[in-house]
Amino acid sequence: MQFNFAAWIMNPFVLMMITVFLGMLFGKIKFGKFTFGVSGCLFVGLIIGWWVYRLASTFPKTESGYEEALQLIKSGVIDKGFFTLFLILFIAAVGLLAAKDIGIIIKKYGSKFIVLGFLITFIGAVTTYGMALILPGINSYEVTGVYTGALTSSPGLAAALESAREHSSQLVGNYDSLSERKKRELLKAIDPFGKTKTEDASFLTEEEKRQFIKSAEAGIGIGHSVGYPFGVLIVILAVNFLPVIFKIDVKKEREIFSREINETRMSSSINRKENTVRFDLIAFIAACFLGYTFGRLKFNLGPLGYVGFGSTGGVLLSSLILGHIGKIGMLNFRMDNKILGVIREISLAFFLAIIGLRYGFYAFTALSGTGIYLVITSLVVALMAVIIGYLVGRYIFKLNWIMLAGALCGGMTSTPGLGAAIEAVGSEEPAAGYGAIYPFALLGMVIFSIILHNLPI
Numbered sequence: 001m002q003f004n005f006a007a008w009i010m011n012p013f014v015l016m017m018i019t020v021f022l023g024m025l026f027g028k029i030k031f032g033k034f035t036f037g038v039s040g041c042l043f044v045g046l047i048i049g050w051w052v053y054r055l056a057s058t059f060p061k062t063e064s065g066y067e068e069a070l071q072l073i074k075s076g077v078i079d080k081g082f083f084t085l086f087l088i089l090f091i092a093a094v095g096l097l098a099a100k101d102i103g104i105i106i107k108k109y110g111s112k113f114i115v116l117g118f119l120i121t122f123i124g125a126v127t128t129y130g131m132a133l134i135l136p137g138i139n140s141y142e143v144t145g146v147y148t149g150a151l152t153s154s155p156g157l158a159a160a161l162e163s164a165r166e167h168s169s170q171l172v173g174n175y176d177s178l179s180e181r182k183k184r185e186l187l188k189a190i191d192p193f194g195k196t197k198t199e200d201a202s203f204l205t206e207e208e209k210r211q212f213i214k215s216a217e218a219g220i221g222i223g224h225s226v227g228y229p230f231g232v233l234i235v236i237l238a239v240n241f242l243p244v245i246f247k248i249d250v251k252k253e254r255e256i257f258s259r260e261i262n263e264t265r266m267s268s269s270i271n272r273k274e275n276t277v278r279f280d281l282i283a284f285i286a287a288c289f290l291g292y293t294f295g296r297l298k299f300n301l302g303p304l305g306y307v308g309f310g311s312t313g314g315v316l317l318s319s320l321i322l323g324h325i326g327k328i329g330m331l332n333f334r335m336d337n338k339i340l341g342v343i344r345e346i347s348l349a350f351f352l353a354i355i356g357l358r359y360g361f362y363a364f365t366a367l368s369g370t371g372i373y374l375v376i377t378s379l380v381v382a383l384m385a386v387i388i389g390y391l392v393g394r395y396i397f398k399l400n401w402i403m404l405a406g407a408l409c410g411g412m413t414s415t416p417g418l419g420a421a422i423e424a425v426g427s428e429e430p431a432a433g434y435g436a437i438y439p440f441a442l443l444g445m446v447i448f449s450i451i452l453h454n455l456p457i
Contacts, residue, residue, distance in 0.1 A: 006065030045356015099323020117440030120411030145223020235417030291315030406430030
């Protein structure tokens, strides 16, 4: 009998299942009255992700399992396709669960969510820029990456990458007209050790231009990779500990919210009664497919360029709309809450595990060297955005905690945070707040991402 342990342990299916298993066990451990629940998969994933990436990167060429090690490094531990699949399943289940009240939520809280969505992303951008001015060794592209990572925004990352390509291309195209300081910064990005280029070089080769554009994109990616796990961490901790810190009775808030929504529902014609089915697989897949397709569309916003909702936004909006409509022909989008809840929990566990596995190496590596500045920035940015969003939402807009928990996650565009909020609150209602605020937060993310790396640092 033969068994290749190295190839087995570096298999993505094995890694995901081990992480979810250990993560769920860790999530059941009580720290006083607090448990991490399904969020434990993220923390276990970070540790395993760091360990297995380190193992693969030092794996000897002569050993069997070397090919698997190369593939693991190439795919970033877990292929992004798995990440997208479980994200879509989670968001579709959440959207269909929350759809029954989305019309009432938008009517009741709409204007407040618009303001809150832009406010949270604006606070994040201002804090990011302030930290970049204070801390040394961070370039404008890494700053933008940290911003999109700390607010856990994949669409924001896509917009930042596109804008970085245009911005860096414009810089190298206007190289002759740049100041000497800007030229030195650009040359350092191309050749950080000064081995091939002198500081007074008067021109750039085509290869050097391509290298600068590539380094700009890499800066966005590095900042995002470092910022993402810490942004997720802050949001998850916030939705669990803000009620403790501010002495919020979650059970009472849930009762008040349910009563208010039921009263509004009774007096409103927005949401009509629909028959539910146990589960309609065709309808569920249709919601996923249409949402993913919609998320791939990009809309021209003039100076902001072409902007899309991405997988998260597209699937969320489609499932909310279709679930609100209820039934279209033979397709019934109103399904049993328990079955959708099981799909939500399974997909969230794997989704969080994959985040940990994919970003674990970056997170722990960043804790040493100059990367610590990116870590500090991401923690401060996420913390400030959440705190200001909470204070405004709670004390100025007087939002019930059930809605505010979802709105904070939506303002941070944090899908993992939404899962933690649903679990912490003990109901699906935060998803409606998340869905209502998300489009405005997404637009804010895109605007401020583009602005950030155009600011002087």
